[in-house]
Amino acid sequence: MPELTERQRTILQLLIRDYIETAQPVGSKRLVERFHLDLSPATVRNEMSALTEMGYLRQPHTSAGRVPSEDGYRAFVGEMIHKAELPASVQNTISHQFFQARSDVDQWMTLAASVLANQSQGVSVVTAPHAEMSRFKHIELISTQGRQVLMVMVMDGGEVSQQVLTLAEIVTQDRLSQVATHLNTILAGLSMAGIAAVSSRTDALEQDIITLLLQDMKRTSESASGEIYTDGLTNVLDEPEFAESDEARWALRLFEERSTLQGLLARASSNSSVGGLQVLIGGSGGWDELRQCSMVVARYGVPGLVTGTLGVLGPMRMSYARTIPTVRYVAGLLSDLVNDTISGE
Incomplete structure (x- = not known):
């Protein structure tokens, strides 16, 4: 993709932030007014046109507003994936919940699915820990x-x-x-x-x-990805992407077909190590099941011994700034709990 100027990068980031919140095409005047940009609407409009030509934005109809393309979302995620953090107060709340359920693996899985769904407002999926290397x-x-x-x-x-x-x-x-x-x-x-x-x-x-x-x-x-725990299906049913698109709703049927979901999770996490995180946007070119969606996936556990997978599925318009650090933090908590169980602590 073409290299962006600092101004183009800023406009793209702000436009995607606005679109994630409103699900409405974003115009140049709105960006200037909402974010108090020291630029004229005409200047912003010209930059938006350039971003459209480069493939980062698209114009859904004949309106002046633009929406992010898959490449636009990827650029957005690439900028913030290592910067997004979960507020300390949220971390403390989640950690306390897990501490209360510390001795029960089934409770860990159920709680992890609930926390991920509530924090991300997406559909969560968590697999129980299983032996990484069959013997x-x-x-x-x-x-x-x-x-x-x-x-x-x-x-x-x-x-x-x-x-x-x-x-x-x-x-x-x-x-x-x-x-x-x-x-x-x-x-x-x-x-x-x-x-x-x-x-x-x-x-x-x-x-x-x-x-x-x-x-x-x-x-x-x-x-062998163990038992699967899910939560939050109702979070996305009313989102416009799922309410208006049969193709997007088809992705939700993955959660009814457990063998297909297991295969998807296995493929999604196969190239990542424990603690690693992947963001699949619009299927990322090879995931037909997710063509209208995004999925944030991470592995947890003890490398070489016991691992599991967790993730969140939602529209491409999901709140990556909230979902990514939540998935990363919960994966870290589960890794600690699994490690403590193995070591007998």
Whole structure:
């Protein structure tokens, strides 16, 4: 995107602030009067025209007012993402609420969803903490029909998955039981990387089973985001973006389709570390589910051990200055609580 002058940057920031509050196209005269700019409406209008040509603003109809484009929002968020802070009084209130629910994970999740929804006035989503690195515990192989075998796999966190495998040739139940016993001995407690490392030291049948086992572990790990807690759906139902657009309302149906929502959260947080935060605006080019929305997502937990994801979904016109620091602060609180639980404090 073209580089902005300091004046253009200021006008863009103020215009977006006004639009977030009113949901109405913003004109140059309103900006000058509301923010007491030491500029004439004509000068501001010229700068708004330039910002429109550069792709930061758009003119929805034939009115003189402008609204932010996706790139405009991204520039706005880029300016304030590391500056926005939650007032100390709000931090103290939230911290006290979590202290009261300190010993109960379910209460933490419910409270986190409630706090995020109330502070952001968006729809919140929080996943319960789960093991970040799956480790193998036990496998059973059961002959069913012909070359088909039922594989039941148990992870050390208690997750159980099962699927029907089709082997290259028919194998007796005795042989399958021998393979399961051997794999249970040599793979116990190993991660996917550890299992892959010992695979070469097994026979052909065991290697085939291990390949399928690793595929299942990867699939289970990617989808295992724990129980999902949501709140605040009514916050956005009356927003004009959701009241007038079927496409925007479709994003809210994600919260009814838990498997789809789990996949979205897994993708959204896959490139961020614990404590990291991402802002997805208008789908950010690859998220069709969010084309009319924005989502602020963060990971919490203990790196390499136990993690979860939390976030807020709302219109692109969401209050980023309030939502971003709230998501960041709640993620930090949950990380501390999870760490204390693991360390026994």
